[in-house]
Amino acid sequence: MVSSLLLVFAAAVAAFAVSAMSGGGAGLVLLPVLRMVLPAAMVPAALSIGSTISSASRITLFFKHIRWRVVRWFVPAALPFVWLGAWLLTYIDPVYLEAVLGLFLLANLPMLFRRQSEPSDERPGPVWALCIVGAAAGFISGLTGAVGLIFNRFYLRYGLSKDEIVATRAANEIILHLIKLVLYGLFGLLTGDVLTVGAIVGAAALSATWLTRRVLPYLSEAMFKRIGYAAMVLSGAIMSTNAGGAIATRHGIGLQATGTKNGFHGYLDWADSRVTLEFAYDEGFEIETVIDWDDLPDDRKAVAAGLIEAADRIMVEEVRSIGRRSYELYVYRGGVLSKHEL
Structure with a gap:
């Protein structure tokens, strides 16, 4: 003191x-x-x-x-x-x-x-x-x-x-x-x-x-x-x-970033939410956010329905970049993780 x-x-x-x-x-x-x-x-x-x-x-x-x-x-x-x-x-x-x-x-x-x-x-x-x-x-x-x-x-x-x-x-x-x-x-x-x-x-x-x-x-x-x-x-x-x-x-705000061979990969935490930030020299910036299954468009749900059968856990991410929006599906089954582009 x-x-x-x-x-x-x-x-x-x-x-x-x-x-x-x-x-x-x-x-x-x-x-x-x-x-x-x-x-x-x-x-x-x-x-x-x-x-x-x-x-x-x-x-x-x-x-x-x-x-x-x-x-x-x-x-x-x-x-x-x-x-x-x-x-x-x-x-x-x-x-x-x-x-x-x-x-x-x-x-x-x-x-x-x-x-x-x-x-x-x-x-x-x-x-x-x-x-x-x-x-x-x-x-x-x-x-x-x-x-x-x-x-x-x-x-x-x-x-x-x-x-x-x-x-x-x-x-x-x-x-x-x-x-x-x-x-x-x-x-x-x-x-x-x-x-x-x-x-x-x-x-x-x-x-x-x-x-x-x-x-x-x-x-x-x-x-x-x-x-x-x-x-x-x-x-x-x-x-x-x-x-x-x-x-x-x-407010639990934090930023982590690591370099990669083709850019960098980082996370922005806010309270209980996490936003993933990615930058690749050949693709530019991408922002990934976890969303609920109900927020996935119906046409993408139809594609994902056959991929999640007997899954232990799933996670859906919305991927935004300049002029483009897509979705990624992560499926956990039997201790194995698989990633699918929707």
């Missing part, structure tokens, strides 16, 4: 350090790490403790850079949706939302390779956009415990400088984190283990804030944006991989 907590501390220092230099994202990176030491439903609560401490430290250091116009419209719109997200957390597993958010973050990959220009005097966006972003951020934050880089693109396009992004994000999020902690407590999610892990994450966040305060002045605005997009893509890859693995395990 001690080694796991040390891993959490080290990962949190690295995550919050990158978060400060990229405008956010520590929470999303830490989600899979915290799931190693806490049940999935308790991870958002522990993460909120650490994020609250992190936001407070950033507000202290960057207070003069806060863009209060953004805060004034963002926070009121987010508050009711924080409650909705925290309430839903007691009924649904956030792993499915993490999978969707991971794919959303991966969609920023093209931005990583686009030339990043220095900031221009962009006009502030409309008030209704601030309200919509605040509501969405509140809901996702309540459900996952983190918003991080999901809305970082909004801050980057709103014309904020690097110092303003760090300060304004902290001001927007600290109120949300405090409200979430109250809600998590009411819903019984603040256990002793959660408080311990949350305190470790908070200590790591303070260390990272002290470290990045000395690094941030040396970053150009263009480099700041590039680091931000890189962190988005990295977070998306981690979230998608971990959430995908959890979903696959939960």
Whole structure:
């Protein structure tokens, strides 16, 4: 347990350090790490403790850079949706939302390779956009415990400088984190283990804030944006991989493949079903699925009737390929298997 907590501390220092230099994202990176030491439903609560401490430290250091116009419209719109997200957390597993958010973050990959220009005097966006972003951020934050880089693109396009992004994000999020902690407590999610892990994450966040305060002045605005997009893509890859693995395990999804002289042969398992995948260089792809005898067309049943007399067991597969569909019959008789094309 001690080694796991040390891993959490080290990962949190690295995550919050990158978060400060990229405008956010520590929470999303830490989600899979915290799931190693806490049940999935308790991870958002522990993460909120650490994020609250992190936001407070950033507000202290960057207070003069806060863009209060953004805060004034963002926070009121987010508050009711924080409650909705925290309430839903007691009924649904956030792993499915993490999978969707991971794919959303991966969609920023093209931005990583686009030339990043220095900031221009962009006009502030409309008030209704601030309200919509605040509501969405509140809901996702309540459900996952983190918003991080999901809305970082909004801050980057709103014309904020690097110092303003760090300060304004902290001001927007600290109120949300405090409200979430109250809600998590009411819903019984603040256990002793959660408080311990949350305190470790908070200590790591303070260390990272002290470290990045000395690094941030040396970053150009263009480099700041590039680091931000890189962190988005990295977070998306981690979230998608971990959430995908959890979903696959939960639903019995598995893929096996072996090479052959003329292609490959594999199986795709889903719950109690299995789909066979075959590829041959001379025939292309084929997908084979086990079907019931009743699903076999009548003309094929007539052909198969004479082949299954006195059989111990039979199995029928539907074989699909591009522009073609056929059937295969497997007959077990006296310990001997025979295969017939229908």
